[in-house]
Amino acid sequence: MMDMVWLGLVVGSFVSIGAYTVLIGDNPVSKVTEHLYTGILAGYTLAINWDFIMKNAVGKVQGGQFDFILPIILSLMLFARLKPEWIWISRYPVALTVGVGMGLAMRASVLSDFVGQIQGTLLPINSINNIVMIVGTITATAYFLFTRENKGPYKYVNQTGLLFLLVAFGVTYGSTASFRFELVIGRLVDMLRPDVALYTYGFLALVAIILIYGYTTKKIPWYKSR
Amino acid sequence: MSVIKKILNMDQRIIYLGLFIALAFPILSPVIVPVVIQDYSTQAFNFAKAIPDGSYVLIEGGNAAATHPQCGPGLTANIYHLLTKNCKLVFFSITAEPAYWTQVEIDDAIAKLPASVAKEKGVNWVNLGYLSGGESGVAALAADIRSVVSKDHFGTPIGDLPMMKDINSAKDFAAVFWWGGSEGSIPYGIRQLVGPYNLPMSGSCTTNEVPNYSPYVSSGQLKGLFGGIRGSAEYELLLGVPGPALAQAMATNIGGLYFLGLVLLGNILYLVQRMRGEK
Known part of the structure; x- marks a missing residue:
């Protein structure tokens, strides 16, 4: 029997190469992989959600917990969006979902994102780290006080805040670049595995032939206008 | 077009190719360097x-x-x-x-x-x-x-x-x-x-x-x-x-070095270009 993990890696290698060809311009191979990925992900998400609903809503109603009929009805009301005259029906479950979500988030936000963060900044001035933390928090917050004119001693507070913000943006930019490398590395590790590498090189050659053949002969309809 | 201008206007696909090689090399030939734990x-x-x-x-x-x-x-x-x-x-x-x-x-x-x-x-x-x-x-x-x-x-x-x-x-x-x-x-x-x-x-x-x-x-x-x-x-x-x-993690380090090298090179060439009065 064929090893399904290996098969997944080989198919993944082909799809990844196809997706990376977008770097040389939009092309039929990148379009195929893009649609393949979107279709598979949509199908998988639908299946997982369907399974969740069947296990945790329909299953419970069948088990005698009839209060779960209400969320099922609310969920079905969302489909009213498909007909413009019935859109108003779908607004009730949307309003309920947004309201519950906001309420739950706000209840805890004050403590975790506001009080907790202020408490985290109330540090003893006994180390360089703590001093940087206190000065950075105060000056960066002060930078956003737009009601005060930027002159006198406040100008220096403002500039220090800007400096801290620029450092933070730099760190975020560097981290984002590193994250993108890690995404590519993750794919390369699978694509260059000894039992998959030969297929990866083969797919690379195949994709190159398709793209060069299509471009030079214009036999692939997509290339005719290019 | 001067060499500096050519480098500064390099096709980004060449940069991607370089990055691809920089990331693939440590995976094909693993080199373990000491890791400083954060x-x-x-x-x-x-x-x-x-x-x-x-x-x-x-x-x-x-x-x-x-x-x-x-x-x-x-x-x-x-x-x-x-x-x-x-x-x-x-x-x-x-x-x-x-x-x-x-x-x-x-x-x-x-x-x-x-x-x-x-x-x-x-x-x-x-x-x-x-x-x-x-x-x-x-x-x-x-x-x-x-x-x-x-x-x-x-x-x-x-x-x-x-x-x-x-x-x-x-x-x-x-x-x-x-x-x-x-x-x-x-x-x-x-x-x-x-x-x-x-x-x-x-x-x-x-x-x-x-x-x-x-x-x-x-x-x-x-x-x-x-x-x-x-x-x-x-x-x-x-x-x-x-x-x-x-x-x-080693491959990430090499990618980071490549990226840093490009940032430094770009800035140095940009400065040289400005010092020469080129636009």
């Missing part, structure tokens, strides 16, 4: 180490296909670590795709564990699978697990799982590990588990999200944080169980 990783590791043996631990698995290679080895190491401490693990995922990858990471950890360590499904660990509703779902799970999940990832009724007999809310757990990948969901755990239930929590996210969550570590709301491949590699190193992340 404070956040040490804190997270010490937090896991301090959890009393046999405790119930809640784990959110948020690694998807894209983030599995970087954060997956870390979660695998985490599962390995906690199961060797005989902890009872309950997994859930708040997005659809990670539900599958979390099980892959559980299987990876189990395959690595020595035969002497108990690792039976339903007895030592339970994967509740996908949980719908995002933050609202987390709040509901924390209040009453059975109100939102009736069967586990494999379709087994919760009531049939021996490990779930004595637990039904966040109050029954000793700690939480939030492996959020790139979901951006760590604040959900802080808002719905740390705040209301006073549950100690440690997190993991992709490298780009570390700056967003570091204030939570400074404030003590997160006990530690593993970031991306480097975080995973550090966990493997601290645990003494080398895995795939260590080799990948």
Whole structure:
């Protein structure tokens, strides 16, 4: 029997190469992989959600917990969006979902994102780290006080805040670049595995032939206008 | 056109090709360099180490296909670590795709564990699978697990799982590990588990999200944080169980050096161009 993990890696290698060809311009191979990925992900998400609903809503109603009929009805009301005259029906479950979500988030936000963060900044001035933390928090917050004119001693507070913000943006930019490398590395590790590498090189050659053949002969309809 | 101008206007595809080679080279010819362990990783590791043996631990698995290679080895190491401490693990995922990858990471950890360590499904660990509703779902799970999940990832009724007999809310757990990948969901755990239930929590996210969550570590709301491949590699190193992340971390370093070299080169050439009065 064929090893399904290996098969997944080989198919993944082909799809990844196809997706990376977008770097040389939009092309039929990148379009195929893009649609393949979107279709598979949509199908998988639908299946997982369907399974969740069947296990945790329909299953419970069948088990005698009839209060779960209400969320099922609310969920079905969302489909009213498909007909413009019935859109108003779908607004009730949307309003309920947004309201519950906001309420739950706000209840805890004050403590975790506001009080907790202020408490985290109330540090003893006994180390360089703590001093940087206190000065950075105060000056960066002060930078956003737009009601005060930027002159006198406040100008220096403002500039220090800007400096801290620029450092933070730099760190975020560097981290984002590193994250993108890690995404590519993750794919390369699978694509260059000894039992998959030969297929990866083969797919690379195949994709190159398709793209060069299509471009030079214009036999692939997509290339005719290019 | 001068050479400097040609370099500054280089086709970006050549830069991508160079990056591709820079990242592929360390994977084809692995070179291990010493890893300096970051404070956040040490804190997270010490937090896991301090959890009393046999405790119930809640784990959110948020690694998807894209983030599995970087954060997956870390979660695998985490599962390995906690199961060797005989902890009872309950997994859930708040997005659809990670539900599958979390099980892959559980299987990876189990395959690595020595035969002497108990690792039976339903007895030592339970994967509740996908949980719908995002933050609202987390709040509901924390209040009453059975109100939102009736069967586990494999379709087994919760009531049939021996490990779930004595637990039904966040109050029954000793700690939480939030492996959020790139979901951006760590604040959900802080808002719905740390705040209301006073549950100690440690997190993991992709490298780009570390700056967003570091204030939570400074404030003590997160006990530690593993970031991306480097975080995973550090966990493997601290645990003494080398895995795939260590080799990948080297490739990230080479990619970073390549990127830094380009930034420096670009700036130097730009300055030279300005000094020569060229536009």
